[in-house]
Amino acid sequence: MALKGKKVIEFAGLAPAPFAGLVLSDNGASVIRVDRPSASTLDVLCRGKRSVAVNSKVPSGRELLKRLIVSSDVLIDPFRPGVMERLGLGPDVFLGKSGLNQRLVYARIVGFPRTSSYKDMAGHDLNYLAMSGVLSMLPGSAHKPNFPLNLLADFAGGGMHCVTKVLLALLERNESDRGQIVDVDMVSGTRYVSASPLIHRSNPATGRFASKRGTNLLDGGAPFYNIYLCRDGGLMTLACIEPPFFGVFIEKFIQALPGHSVLSDEWRDFPALAAQADRKLWPRLKQFLTIGFASRARHEWTDIFFETDACCVPVLTPEEAAQGFGSSDDPVKDISGPCLLNPGQHTKEVLTAELSVTEDEYERLLNDSAIGQC
Amino acid sequence: MALKGIKVVEFAGLAPGPFAGLVLADNGATVVRIDKTSSSSSSDILCRNKRSLAIDSKTQSGVIVLKRLISSSDILIDPFRPGVMERLGLGPAVFLGKDGEVGLNGRLIYARIAGFPRTGSYKDMAGHDINYLALSGILSMLPGSHDRPTFPLNLLADFAGGGLICALGIMLALFERNSSGRGQVVNVDMVSGARYVSSFPLIHALNPSTGTFAGNRGDNLLDGGAPFYSIYSCKDGACMSVGCLEPQFFATFIEHFTKALPSDFKQQSGWVPHSSAQFDRDTWPKLKSFLELGFKTHTRDEWAAVFMNTDSCAVPILTPEEANKKEIPGQFAPLPHPRVLTMSNSDIVPLPINDGTIELSPGKHTLEILRELGFTNDEYQKLIQDGAIEGSGLKSKL
Numbered sequence: 001m002a003l004k005g006k007k008v009i010e011f012a013g014l015a016p017a018p019f020a021g022l023v024l025s026d027n028g029a030s031v032i033r034v035d036r037p038s039a040s041t042l043d044v045l046c047r048g049k050r051s052v053a054v055n056s057k058v059p060s061g062r063e064l065l066k067r068l069i070v071s072s073d074v075l076i077d078p079f080r081p082g083v084m085e086r087l088g089l090g091p092d093v094f095l096g097k098s099g100l101n102q103r104l105v106y107a108r109i110v111g112f113p114r115t116s117s118y119k120d121m122a123g124h125d126l127n128y129l130a131m132s133g134v135l136s137m138l139p140g141s142a143h144k145p146n147f148p149l150n151l152l153a154d155f156a157g158g159g160m161h162c163v164t165k166v167l168l169a170l171l172e173r174n175e176s177d178r179g180q181i182v183d184v185d186m187v188s189g190t191r192y193v194s195a196s197p198l199i200h201r202s203n204p205a206t207g208r209f210a211s212k213r214g215t216n217l218l219d220g221g222a223p224f225y226n227i228y229l230c231r232d233g234g235l236m237t238l239a240c241i242e243p244p245f246f247g248v249f250i251e252k253f254i255q256a257l258p259g260h261s262v263l264s265d266e267w268r269d270f271p272a273l274a275a276q277a278d279r280k281l282w283p284r285l286k287q288f289l290t291i292g293f294a295s296r297a298r299h300e301w302t303d304i305f306f307e308t309d310a311c312c313v314p315v316l317t318p319e320e321a322a323q324g325f326g327s328s329d330d331p332v333k334d335i336s337g338p339c340l341l342n343p344g345q346h347t348k349e350v351l352t353a354e355l356s357v358t359e360d361e362y363e364r365l366l367n368d369s370a371i372g373q374c
Numbered sequence: 375m376a377l378k379g380i381k382v383v384e385f386a387g388l389a390p391g392p393f394a395g396l397v398l399a400d401n402g403a404t405v406v407r408i409d410k411t412s413s414s415s416s417s418d419i420l421c422r423n424k425r426s427l428a429i430d431s432k433t434q435s436g437v438i439v440l441k442r443l444i445s446s447s448d449i450l451i452d453p454f455r456p457g458v459m460e461r462l463g464l465g466p467a468v469f470l471g472k473d474g475e476v477g478l479n480g481r482l483i484y485a486r487i488a489g490f491p492r493t494g495s496y497k498d499m500a501g502h503d504i505n506y507l508a509l510s511g512i513l514s515m516l517p518g519s520h521d522r523p524t525f526p527l528n529l530l531a532d533f534a535g536g537g538l539i540c541a542l543g544i545m546l547a548l549f550e551r552n553s554s555g556r557g558q559v560v561n562v563d564m565v566s567g568a569r570y571v572s573s574f575p576l577i578h579a580l581n582p583s584t585g586t587f588a589g590n591r592g593d594n595l596l597d598g599g600a601p602f603y604s605i606y607s608c609k610d611g612a613c614m615s616v617g618c619l620e621p622q623f624f625a626t627f628i629e630h631f632t633k634a635l636p637s638d639f640k641q642q643s644g645w646v647p648h649s650s651a652q653f654d655r656d657t658w659p660k661l662k663s664f665l666e667l668g669f670k671t672h673t674r675d676e677w678a679a680v681f682m683n684t685d686s687c688a689v690p691i692l693t694p695e696e697a698n699k700k701e702i703p704g705q706f707a708p709l710p711h712p713r714v715l716t717m718s719n720s721d722i723v724p725l726p727i728n729d730g731t732i733e734l735s736p737g738k739h740t741l742e743i744l745r746e747l748g749f750t751n752d753e754y755q756k757l758i759q760d761g762a763i764e765g766s767g768l769k770s771k772l
Contacts, residue, residue, distance in 0.1 A: 002546040015574060022573065027546055042584060044577045095717050116700070122685035124617035125596075126603060130689050133697025135605075135615065139524045144605045144613050145691075146517045148526040149575050149596050156534035156571055157711075160542065165712040167545035168376035168401055172714075174552050184712040191701065191708035193533050195396065196389060199419045199707045201694045203732055206419065218503075218527050225504060227513075227522050235522055237513070239502035309500035313508050315523070318579040321511025321569070324494075 001028025006073045006170070009034060010049070012343070013078025015125070015150060016109045016158030016186065018045040020076055023163045025049055029074070032350060034065065035343030037372020046341035052351070053344025053372035056087050061370035065089060067355055070101045074166055077108045081119055084108075091181050104179040105169040107162050111153075113185045125150035128157070128186040134194045137201065137213060139220040145213065157189030217241070223286035224249070224276055227315065234298025235315035238289070246276045249310035256304050257292050267291075344372045375402025376714070380448045380548070383408060383440075384424070386736075387453025389503070389528060390487045390564065392420040393537025394451055398544065399423045400710035406443065406743060409736030411764050421734035422707075427744075428737030429763055431462050436762035440464060442747050445478045448557075449544055452486045456497055459486075466559050483547040485560040487540050489531075492563055503528035506535070506564040512572040515579060515591055517598040523591065535567030595619070601662040602627070602652065605691065612674035616665070618687040625649035627686035634680045635668050643667065707732075737764060 006029040010021035018033075025031040025048035035041065037053040052068070055061040066089065069075055075094075077084050084090045091108075094101040111128050112118035118131070129135040129152055140146035165182045173179060191198060197209050197218075204210035208217060215221035224240050240246040250272050270288055275281035293301065298314050305312040351357040357365070365371045380403040384395035392407075399405045405424040409416060413428065427443070430436045444450055444464065452459050459465050466484040471477030489506050490496035496509070504525055507513040518524035543560035551557060569576060575587055575596070582588035586595060593599040602618050618627040628649050632640070640646065647664060651657045669677065674690050681688040692700070701709060707730065740763055744754055758765040 002550040019574065023542070042586065044581070044584065045573060092717060097717075099717075117682075118689070121683065121687075121689075122618075122620075122623050123687050123689065124603070124619060126605070126615045126617040127687055127689045130613075130615035130691040131697060131700070133692050133694035134529075135691050136613075136693045138526050141519075143607045143611070146524040146526075146598070147605070148516050148530060149572075151512075151530060151534070151572055151575070152526065155574065156529070156538065160534065160538050160571060161712050164397065164538070164542050164545055165714055167542070167549055169714055171545070171549055171552065172376045178716075181715045181717070182712055183715060187697075188701070188709060188711040191697070192711040193538055194527075194529055195708050196393065196420060196533065197527050197529070198694055198698075199732055202698065202707065203419070206417065206732075208417075220524065225502070227504070227525070229521055233521070235508075235514075237504045237508040239504045240500075241502060242500075245500050306495075307499060311499075311501050311505055313496070313499075313501065313505045315508040315514050316511050317514045318511035318576050321509060322576075322580060 003027045003029035006030070007071065008032070008074040008076065009069055009072045010076040011078055012036070012039065012041065012043065013076075013109075015045075015154035016162065016184070017076045017078035018043050019155050019159030020107065020109070020162040020166070021045070021049060022047065023159065024074065024166070032068065032072075032346070033341065034068070035372075037344060037369070039343045041341070041343060043341065049341055050346035050350060051341050051343050052347045054347075055368075055370050055372065056089075058368050058370045060365055060368045062088055064351070064355075064357075064365065064370060066093070066100065068350075069094060069104065071355070072101070072104065073170070074105045074107060076162070077106065079110075080122075081110060081114050095179055095181065102178055103173060105166055105173065105182060106179065107166050107182040107184065109158055109162055109184045109186070111186050113187055114183060116187075125153040125186070128153035129190055131187045132157075132190040132194065133198060133201075134190055137197055137209065137219065139214045152193070153186040153190045156193045157191075158184060158186045161189040161192065221282075223282050223289055226286070226289075228289055228293035230293055230298040230301060231295060232297040236293060236298060236301050236312055237315055239311040240309075241311070243276065245309050245311050247273060248308055249305070249312055252304055252308060252310060253289075253292060256296065256301075258295055347371050377401040377403035377548075380404070381446065382406070382449040382451065383444050383447045384451040385453055386410070386413070386416065386418065387451075387487075389420075389532035390536030390540060390562070391451050391453035392418050393533055394485065394487070394540040394544065395424060396420040396422070397537070397541040397710075398449065403449070406447075406739070407734060408440070411737070411761070413736040416734060416736050418734065419732040422731045424734055425739035425743060426734050426736050427740050429740070430761055431464070433760050433762040435757050435760045437463050439744070439747070439749075439757065439762065441468070441478060443743070444469060444482065446747070447479070447482065448548075449483045449485060451540070452484065455500075456486075456488060456492050470557055470559070480556055481551060482557040483544055483551065483560060484557065485540050485544050485547075486562065487536055488561075488563045489565070490563060491565055492561060494565075503531040503536075503564070506531035507568055509565045510535070510568040510572065511576060511579075512568055515575055515587065515597065517592045530571065531564040531568045534571045535569070536562065536564040539567035539570065599658075601658050601665055604662075604665075606665055606669040608669050608672060608674040608677055610673040613691040614669060614674060614677050614688055615691055616686075616688045621649065621652060623685050623687050624652045626684055627681070627688055630680055630684055630686050631665070631668060631688075634672065634677070636671055639668065639671055740764075 008031040022045040031049040091106045111123040138145035200208040240249040275285040382405040409428040411430045469477045469479040469482045489501040516523035540562045578587040618624040678690040
C-alpha cells in the first residue's frame with residue numbers, strides 16, 4: 001500500500017476532512033481522528049481509523065496534541081481560519097523557522113476562500129457550490145437548479161482535492177525533506193473539478209454550454225442524454241451522443257415498441273434517426289422517447305440494450321448497485337456495515353504505545369480533563 | 375512544482391483523460407496528447423500547457439514512434455475500452471513486462487480509465503457519464519422531480535469519479551515508485567470512482583439506522599427535504615442558497631431573516647418559525663412556505679447583504695460570470711486547486727493562469743516531439759510516406 005507507515009492526524013470535522021482521512025487510510029496510512037472528549041459523532045467515513053479524545057482547551061491537552069503532530073507526517077485541519085493558531089497549533093509552530101516538525105504536510109480545508117470576504121463565515125456544501133458558479137448551471141426546475149447532495153463541494157472539491165495535493169506534497173518531500181501547507185477551499189475546489197463546463201460557459205463559441213440552463217447537451221437539453229421513466233416506475237439513462245451509438249439505440253428502441261398501441265399514426269413517419277442532428281426536432285424526439293420508454297418495464301429495456309453500444313442502462317438504487325454488476329472491484333460493497341468509531345476509543349492505546357506516555361502522565365491528563373475516555 | 379520533469383503521454387479521449395492530464399500539467403508535468411492523424415480539430419478545452427503529437431497507431435511505424443515515446447515517459451493515460459491498447463501492441467505488459475519478461479519501461483505508470491468496471495458484464499459496452507452514474511447507485515438518490523432525479527452535468531462520473539480519481543491513483547503510484555523504483559497499472563472505472571466519491575451518502579443509504587439518508591429521495595436532510603438546506607428564489611428571480619444545519623446557525627439565520635422581512639409580511643403569514651423546532655419534521659412544510667414567500671420580498675443581492683458576515687449559512691447563487699470575477703477578474707478558467715505553500719509564501723495571493731489556451735490543434739507539435747525523440751530527417755520522411763504522420767504540406771525537415 002502506497003502510504004504504509006505514514007501517520008495522519010485528522011481533526012474531527014465534517015465531510016471533507018473525514019473523507020480525505022478515509023482515502024489516506026484506504027491506501028495504508030495510519031489515521032488518528034482527534035475528537036473532543038464530549039463529542040458524539042455520526043462520522044461513517046471512519047474505517048481503518050483510530051480515535052483519540054483530547055480537550056484542546058487545557059494546556060496539557062494542547063501539549064499532547066503537539067506531541068501527536070510532531071510525530072506525524074500529515075495533519076488535516078478542518079477548522080475556520082485562525083482556530084488552530086489560537087490553539088497554538090498553527091503551521092508556524094511546526095513548519096516555521098524553529099518549527100517542531102519541518103517535514104509535516106499541513107493540510108487545511110476551509111469552505112470559503114481564505115482570502116475572500118466570506119472567510120470567517122460559517123457555511124456548508126450548498127453555499128460553496130453557490131459561490132462557485134457551478135450551481136447556477138445545474139439542471140432543475142424552471143426557477144432553480146437542483147443540487148447533487150453534498151458531493152461536489154464537500155467530497156469532490158474538498159476531500160478529493162485535498163488528498164491529491166497531500167500526495168504531491170509528500171512526493172516533493174522525498175526530494176526536499178520538507179513539508180508544506182496544502183490549502184484547500186471548497187469554492188475553488190468545486191470550480192477546479194468543474195473546469196470543463198465552466199470553461200465552455202466562458203467560451204460560448206464552443207457551443208457546449210452556450211444555451212440557457214437545462215437546454216444544453218449535457219444538462220438535460222438533449223433527448224439522447226437524459227433519463228426516462230419506464231412502465232414500472234423504474235428509470236433508464238440514455239447517453240448515445242455519438243451518431244453511431246444513437247443509430248444502434250434507435251434501431252433497437254423502435255424494434256422493441258409494441259406495435260400500433262405506441263406507434264400511433266402521428267409517430268409512424270417521425271424521422272427518429274435524423275432527429276438527433278436537428279435541434280428543432282428535439283422536443284418531438286423527447287416526446288417520442290418518453291412515450292416509448294413508458295411502454296415497457298425497466299428490466300425489459302435493460303435486457304434489450306445489454307451488450308450493445310446504445311449507451312442505455314438502468315438507474316440502480318444503492319441496494320441494487322451494492323449487489324454488483326459482475327464486478328469484483330467495488331469500493332463501497334465491502335463496508336456496508338455501519339462503521340463505529342467512538343470518540344476516544346484508542347486514546348490510551350495511542351498515548352501509551354506510540355507516544356510513550358507513562359501511567360502517571362496518563363492519570364494526570366485524565367485529572368486535568370485533558371483527555372477523555374471512551 | 376511537484377511533477378516537474380515528469381513526462382505524461384495522454385491518449386486523446388473524452389473528459390476524464392484530459393482532466394487527469396490537466397491536473398498533472400498544472401502540477402508541472404509535461405503532457406503530450408496523442409491525436410489521430412485523421413482529426414483535423416479537437417474539442418478538448420482542458421489542453422493548457424499540453425502538446426499534441428498526431429500519429430496513426432494502425433501503422434507499424436506509428437506504433438514504433440509511440441513505443442519510443444512511452445518508453446521514455448513516466449505516465450501513460452489510456453482512455454479506451456478494455457483491449458484496445460493491447461490490440462495496438464501497446465498494452466501494459468509491453469512496458470511493464472510479464473511472466474518474468476522485462477518490459478520496455480518498468481517504471482511506467484500505466485493509468486487506464488474505463489467507464490464500466492473492467493471485469494463486469496458491461497465492460498465492452500459504450501457509455502457516458504450519466505450511464506456510469508446510473509449503475510453507481512448515486513443517481514437514484516439525487517434530488518429532481520417527483521418521478522426522477524436530475525444529474526449534475528457530467529461532473530460526478532467523468533470528472534470527480536473519473537479524471538480526479540485517475541490523478542489520485544497516479545499520485546499514489548508515483549509515491550510508491552519512489553521507494554520501489556517500479557511502475558504499476560492504475561485501473562479506474564467511472565462507476566467505481568463515482569461510488570467512492572459518493573461513499574458518504576451511499577453508506578448512509580445502506581445503513582438507514584443512521585437517519586441521514588433514510589427517507590425517500592428528496593425527503594432527507596441533504597437532498598432538499600430540509601427547508602434549512604435548500605435553494606430559494608428571490609424577488610428578482612435569482613436565488614439564495616441556505617445551508618444552516620447546526621442549531622446555532624439556524625437560529626442566527628432565522629433571526630436575520632425575520633428581521634429583514636417587511637412588517638406587513640409577518641402580519642399576513644401569522645406564523646413565525648421557532649429555532650427550537652428546527653428538526654420537527656411536522657413543521658417543515660410550514661417553514662418551507664414561510665421561507666419561500668419571505669425570500670420573494672427582496673432581491674438576491676439584498677438578501678446577500680442581510681446575511682453577509684453572519685453565520686447564517688445563506689449566500690447567493692452566483693452565475694459562472696460572477697464567480698469568475700470573484701476569483702480573479704478577467705480570467706475565464708478556474709484556477710488550479712489546491713495550492714501548496716511554504717511558510718514564506720503562504721500569504722501570497724494566487725497567480726492567474728498564464729496560459730488561457732482552450733484549443734490544441736491535433737499534431738501541432740509532431741515535428742518538435744519527434745525531434746526530441748531523436749528521429750532523423752530520413753526517418754521522419756519515411757513516417758510521412760507510411761502514413762504514420764501527416765506532413766505539414768511544405769517539405770518540413772526535422
